Amino acid sequence: AKQQQTLEFQAEVKQLLNIVINSLYTDREIFLRELVSNAADALEKLRYRTITDKEVADPDLPLEITIEVNEQDKTLTISDTGIGMTRDELVENLGTIARSGSRAFLQQLAEAEQKDLNLIGQFGVGFYSAFMVARRVQVLTRSFVPGEEGCQWVSDGVGSYTIDQTRGLSRGTKIILELKDDAGEFASPDAIKRIIKRYSNFVPFPIIMGGEKINTVQAIWVRNKNEIKDEEYTEFYKFIANAYDEPFYRLHFTADAPLAINALLFVPQENLERFGFGKIEPGVSLYCRKVMLQQNAEGLLPEWLRFVKGVVDSEDIPINISRETMQDSALVARLRKVLTGRFLKFLGEQAKADPDKYSEFWKKFGIFLKEGAASDYAYSKDIAPLLRFESSKSEPGKYISLDDYLARMPEKQKHLYYINGPTREIIEAGPYLEAFKVRDLEVIYTHEPVDDFVLTNLAEYKDKKLVSADQAELDLPEVEEDKDAGADAARVEGLDLKNLLAFMKQALGDRVSEVRESKRLVDSPAVLINMDDGMTSSMQRVMQALHK
Ligand code: ADP
Numbered sequence: 001a002k003q004q005q006t007l008e009f010q011a012e013v014k015q016l017l018n019i020v021i022n023s024l025y026t027d028r029e030i031f032l033r034e035l036v037s038n039a040a041d042a043l044e045k046l047r048y049r050t051i052t053d054k055e056v057a058d059p060d061l062p063l064e065i066t067i068e069v070n071e072q073d074k075t076l077t078i079s080d081t082g083i084g085m086t087r088d089e090l091v092e093n094l095g096t097i098a099r100s101g102s103r104a105f106l107q108q109l110a111e112a113e114q115k116d117l118n119l120i121g122q123f124g125v126g127f128y129s130a131f132m133v134a135r136r137v138q139v140l141t142r143s144f145v146p147g148e149e150g151c152q153w154v155s156d157g158v159g160s161y162t163i164d165q166t167r168g169l170s171r172g173t174k175i176i177l178e179l180k181d182d183a184g185e186f187a188s189p190d191a192i193k194r195i196i197k198r199y200s201n202f203v204p205f206p207i208i209m210g211g212e213k214i215n216t217v218q219a220i221w222v223r224n225k226n227e228i229k230d231e232e233y234t235e236f237y238k239f240i241a242n243a244y245d246e247p248f249y250r251l252h253f254t255a256d257a258p259l260a261i262n263a264l265l266f267v268p269q270e271n272l273e274r275f276g277f278g279k280i281e282p283g284v285s286l287y288c289r290k291v292m293l294q295q296n297a298e299g300l301l302p303e304w305l306r307f308v309k310g311v312v313d314s315e316d317i318p319i320n321i322s323r324e325t326m327q328d329s330a331l332v333a334r335l336r337k338v339l340t341g342r343f344l345k346f347l348g349e350q351a352k353a354d355p356d357k358y359s360e361f362w363k364k365f366g367i368f369l370k371e372g373a374a375s376d377y378a379y380s381k382d383i384a385p386l387l388r389f390e391s392s393k394s395e396p397g398k399y400i401s402l403d404d405y406l407a408r409m410p411e412k413q414k415h416l417y418y419i420n421g422p423t424r425e426i427i428e429a430g431p432y433l434e435a436f437k438v439r440d441l442e443v444i445y446t447h448e449p450v451d452d453f454v455l456t457n458l459a460e461y462k463d464k465k466l467v468s469a470d471q472a473e474l475d476l477p478e479v480e481e482d483k484d485a486g487a488d489a490a491r492v493e494g495l496d497l498k499n500l501l502a503f504m505k506q507a508l509g510d511r512v513s514e515v516r517e518s519k520r521l522v523d524s525p526a527v528l529i530n531m532d533d534g535m536t537s538s539m540q541r542v543m544q545a546l547h548k
């Protein structure tokens with residue numbers, strides 16, 4: 001048997017450890033995520049080996065992770081029954097940095113004022129994060145290869161480590177952390193439970209502490225849809241959304257291209273913003289192979305989809321992507337694009353399959369889609385078919401889509417028309433609709449000022465212009481029986497229209513920019529119209545309110 005050896009860390013490792021040991025970090029608890037994810041990787045590899053290799057050591061050991069704490073001695077032990085390491089593998093894996101790019105990472109870390117160790121795992125050096133909290137780390141490990149001896153690796157992270165042979169080990173790896181004085185909190189079972197729940201709750205192997213499994217909820221998003229019961233989905237939703245009810249909608253999907261994605265998204269029953277709870281925070285968390293990278297990550301979905309809850313798992317996202325990197329990462333932008341597109345498509349499918357349920361969704365969450373359509377140029381076209389409105393041809397309280405409108409619109413009609421007013425009654429009592437009523441043209445009713453921003457921003461739908469019914473130039477189709485109305489009638493009564501208009505303009509002064517003859521009115525003697533092409537009157541009211 002080989003005796004004890006003392007070996008120098010590779011220069012890069014020394015440099016890295018120097019930074020890890022001597023810097024202050026706010027997110028030190030991520031070391032546990034790193035060690036648990038290493039344990040899970042080792043178990044995953046072992047599981048694979050049991051399929052491909054004929055023999056593994058200790059075949060009857062259950063595949064699990066065990067955590068022990070000793071509050072007295074301030075130690076924390078993480079054990080797994082995974083693949084283990086041979087002596088050579090120990091030297092290779094825990095003494096050198098194998099991955100390329102580590103130098104750049106080190107440089108970045110060395111220069112950064114605020115050192116973000118979240119990046120550490122990106123370069124295959126997550127293990128060393130243990131030295132953030134431990135003054136001494138001991139690794140006891142035995143390879144799954146039958147006949148391999150057990151080994152002990154010990155280091156204080158300064159310059160070198162020792163390796164020795166150890167008897168009596170079973171398959172797998174045990175990592176013992178002797179905690180630093182200021183890291184005693186990590187010997188508390190409650191703290192460990194909290195951290196495990198936060199980062200490693202969905203690790204696909206049981207994590208046992210004090211004889212109990214502490215990761216309770218399974219990573220159901222990676223399972224086959226057909227094998228998951230509704231109750232399981234609901235339980236999972238309640239867990240991630242801190243909810244007590246069932247989700248309103250759920251979308252579970254897998255994609256391979258352009259990114260490998262497993263996503264499980266939920267729409268809650270209620271929109272809490274409606275009840276004055278303030279702006280909803282993002283509710284979708286990012287995972288890589290069931291290990292959480294970021295809880296409720298910003299930027300995974302556009303802001304206007306902030307009501308969506310769920311998880312996204314992508315093995316294409318490097319583990320330990322930092323919060324800062326997350327926001328402007330090109331990968332995340334691609335992820336956001338795929339997720340948003342798929343979610344909007346899903347809403348379209350739901351609207352078709354069950355229009356009543358979609359109406360209900362629309363009542364609660366439509367405001368978010370309007371926000372998107374009014375503000376997010378990248379998606380307004382995709383959102384447009386999902387918009388719902390009341391109209392002169394819808395029953396009160398029922399909705400139509402722009403496609404419904406197009407489908408029944410007469411051929412000679414050129415544009416889509418809409419009019420804003422606080423209620424259906426007020427709109428229908430006003431003079432603007434007359435010209436449309438006699439021509440049997442449908443007018444979309446919008447009740448909130450944001451609607452006009454949405455429709456103005458869209459500007460057109462399927463090549464038809466969206467036109468506010470209070471605009472000056474309506475360009476309506478001719479009405480046959482119109483011949484003897486309007487100007488003709490005025491002439492019959494011998495009224496000098498030109499003088500009347502001039503008189504009215506004089507009387508009204510600056511309050512109007514022009515008084516002109518109109519063919520749009522049927523019963524009303526006069527109507528106020530909007531001369532500004534860019535803004536509808538309700539938008540003007542909003543702007544005026546803002547400038548007061
Ligand atoms: P990464 O996990 O990204 O490879 P780490 O620094 O976390 O980087 O770990 C380095 C290597 O050490 C791993 O790739 C693995 O080969 C080995 N290793 C770490 N922990 C374990 C473990 N619990 N069981 C087996 N091998 C491990």
Ligand code: MG
Binds near residue numbers: 037125
């Ligand atoms: Mg790792």
